[in-house]
Amino acid sequence: MNLFEFDETYRRKYGRIAGLDEAGRGPIAGPVVASAVILEVPIDGVNDSKKLSPKKREELFTKILQFGDVGIGIATPSEIDEMNILNATKLAMERALESLNYDVDFVLVDGKHLNLSKAGECIVRGDSKSMSIAAASIVAKVIRDRIMSAYSRIFQEYGFGHNFGYPTPDHKSSVKMFGPTTFHRLTFSGVIENLDERILEDWRRSGRISFERYRAVLKKYQKLFKQQRLV
Secondary structure, X not given: OOHHHHHHHHHHHHXXXXXXXXXXXXXXXXXXXEEEEEOXXXXXXXXXXXXXXXXXXXXXXXXXXXXXXXXXXXXXXXXXXXXXXXXXXXXXXXXXXXXXXXXOOEEEEEOOOOOOOOOEEEEOOHHHOOHHHHHHHHHHXXXXXHHHHHHHOOOHHHOHHHHOOOOOHHHHHHHHHHOOOOOEOOOOOOOHHHOOHHHHHHHHHHOXXXXXXXXXHHHHHHHHHHHHXXX
16 A cells, blocks of 8 residues: 555545644754645655655655645744653644644544544554655654754854754764753753753843743753762
8 A cells, every 4th residue: 555545545534634743852952843734636756754865855845835735833942841842742733733724634643642632543653654644744854954954053063954953972062062052952861961050040031041941941950960969
């Protein structure tokens, strides 16, 4: 069964469907980006974004926008710190669904244990089975990579243009050397242990981070160093 035929079995049963996927759950910097895609016609070459070259993703991204209905949802680093990555991913997916032009009857979600407000089904490795999910994975990946490349011009020391916020050795070394930025996920391992509590307080006082984010990060920061003192 090809990817479009996989989706057809759900269309016949439920009606209009959307594929949902995200990019950016694993990085230590930047947002998590979700995409919802409704595809009524097949697009040749659409597959799991991880199996495609950047050039091919960009080509397919243009075709998906042309032939599909596409919704985008983003959860910021602040929201990730405040509510954790799982809940922030759900939030981004809900926002992606809300930004579609058409309502859907059923949602196919890549992964597992991501219950959303819409009726749907989680499909493990769905981006290699469903064309709608695969299209969503391409859109989410392209959008997030563009965001990270843009921020690489602001935070030049961290290499966001090539590591895209993932905890590569060079990125972790930069965080250790220069300290985290507000664009980092301050509650994440690899970041929080390099955070200076005085800088965190300065960010709160200057309004660079919200009080809710400050409270969430400080709570985890104090817990981390309490555990280290007990070791």
